[in-house]
Amino acid sequence: MDNQTVYKVKDSVDLFLSDERYIMAYYLNTRQRKSFKTNKEMILLIEQIDGSHTVQELKEYMADNHDIDSQSVDFVLLLMEKNRLITPIKVKENILSEDECNRYSRQINYFSEFLGSEEEGFYAQKKLMNTNILIFGCGAIGGDVATELVMAGVKNITLFDYDTVEYSDLARHMYYRNNYVGKSKVSALKEELQKIDCSVKVHTIDEGMKPNSDVEQYIRKADFVVNTLDEPYIGYTSSKISRCCIRYNIPHYIAGGFDAHLASTGELIIPHVTPCVECYAGYFKEKLKGWKPKEHPVQERYTEMGGLASMSLFSASFAATEIIKYIAGLVNISEEYKVRGELLFSDLSLTYLNVMKNDNCPVCGGDVL
Template sequence: MLNETYKLKESIDVFVSETESPDKVLIIFHKMTTRDRIEIIAGKGVAEFLALLDGKTTTVDILSKLGNFDNDSAASLIEFLSSQRLIVNFTERPPENQRYKRQIAYFDDLILDRPGHSTQEQLKSKHVTIFGCGAVGGSIAEILGRAGVGEFLLIDYKRVAEGNLVCDTYSTRKDIGNYKTDVLAAFLNTIDSNINISTINEQLLPHTDLSSWIPKNTSLVINTCDEPYIGHTSLKIGRHLHQQEIPFYVAGGFDAHLMSSGELIFPPFTPCIDCAQKTFSVALENWKPTYSSIEDSDENISFETTNNYIAGGSGGFVALSAFSANLASLRILEFISGDSSINFNTVRYEYLINSGFTTEFEMQKQENCCVCNDKI
């Protein structure tokens, strides 16, 4: 242990202050990622020792610089700091990754399955397919690309039009007329030229053979394709993915639900796609208007009015879509980073911009579903 090198985590702030005792100081470790705070009272030598932990100098060398600091105390101090996840062992760590070092520190604090740099490597190995490169799909791709996902398949048949510049954050005027997939791919490669990207510029149709589109080694498929309706495209994609045992994320941010999260579909951990859709159709039973005819138009018609309309908070289209994309990306990154503490509760959140409330809505496994009741 004493021949190894250690460094304080990037995400730790250390504050040292005097105490009533002239030989002792109060040391406060503040974890920026989790807001945890750890306080110790120790000799002044400990504060000096912490300042010298640079990830390059061995503990033995630091001790010889400090002089009166015995080996046993140093070993128990290192043990304490490691157990509290305040320092990392740099001896066998790869050279610091300048691009991702802040994110790696974050992974170090929040994903306890492995060192942060290994989680970062894990993201690089992921292959993500995205249906729909509009405002939500494009922003999710950007967030995942910046986070370090290494491979994408982008699917969209549309070309960039002027109206897309309002909300597709990856496109600019010079892109008008080009395929959205190509524009988004080029944009992702300006973020990181090592991202591998393939594209399909075809429309998803009822008879589309998805096995020829989606590679078997896909880590996750994300659906943001809301034409003709996200429920229909999700059923087709979700049923295919279930056969292949590929996880699925159905994004929000469409139709009237402009500021909603989506949901992860990965049976048996979550309800299957049919159950998720069924939950929606039951919940939204009275949502869509029904048509009725007025038989006698000469009669005086009286209206009973109910007014549920709450005005306010227009938001701006790009902000609404980006909100949904961000919520989706948080959940997607939690899943593909392999965090074993993940909670598979399938809750959809929606922020109601006019009233300022967030609603939540849980997908349920249906009693008679053979998929959801088979494997458990």
């Protein structure tokens, strides 16, 4: 252990003594609890870990005042660090600026709970800030996802949409204002994002998705892609975008929150790790075998599809959380990714589909690289 390291108790951890024999740790961000058997000398050492003493100073204090050897001090400090109770204080200026540290301090605190140290939390924040994100669709879902990602620190974002803001959008699109009616969605959203963070770089593409659209030129420049385009329909746009992303090994998110799936979670797709869009298509093909939709008596009902801002926000927030977890490296995504789920309005139950990665998938299967 480096004797010049300075430790502090993590900001997200509460420590308290129980029955004079146990140190109880409560991890505020993850709501976990742990207990550690202790003694008087260990308690005296913990009282000195206040972010101002080096390891060497702690050893000298314990030796001079309590006749405790340096090996015992090392053992306790290593145990506490391993269990994410304490974190070394590092110089942050080489990772983030002082302004960035202040702006994202609470978020970095949250990240470090999952990563182990405060320093790793700063690097996780830096990853977000350095990621180029492309969002297809700037409606209720795409707009909310963009807003939450910029609030989280994403500094480079590209918006793709051809539509304009309509009056009915004001009831569902969290970022729209009355003065945006008639304005292109990409320009209206860009204006709002730059109000959140004047340093964010927003590139706009005022186009629609068509069979001959060359979206590959945009996808290849991105580090992460989000699809919320439901025109001409979500299955088509998702297939076109996902196939291209997998070709270039680009992670992407197919968002929920459309038509009959107003509060669906969507799905994170990591090429050759998670099920891809084609895997989902195969799943639905099998599940819906023999089913035929009944003809609806109302032919022109596109503008009559229901919507609720809070349900759109659920889908967008779920997507933003999964995207942040992946980019920042907060979890082992190959083990903890979620397949698509559906939130039911009546009882708020959330159920997930039983979709598995298809090793024989023509798009992401084992032999397709």
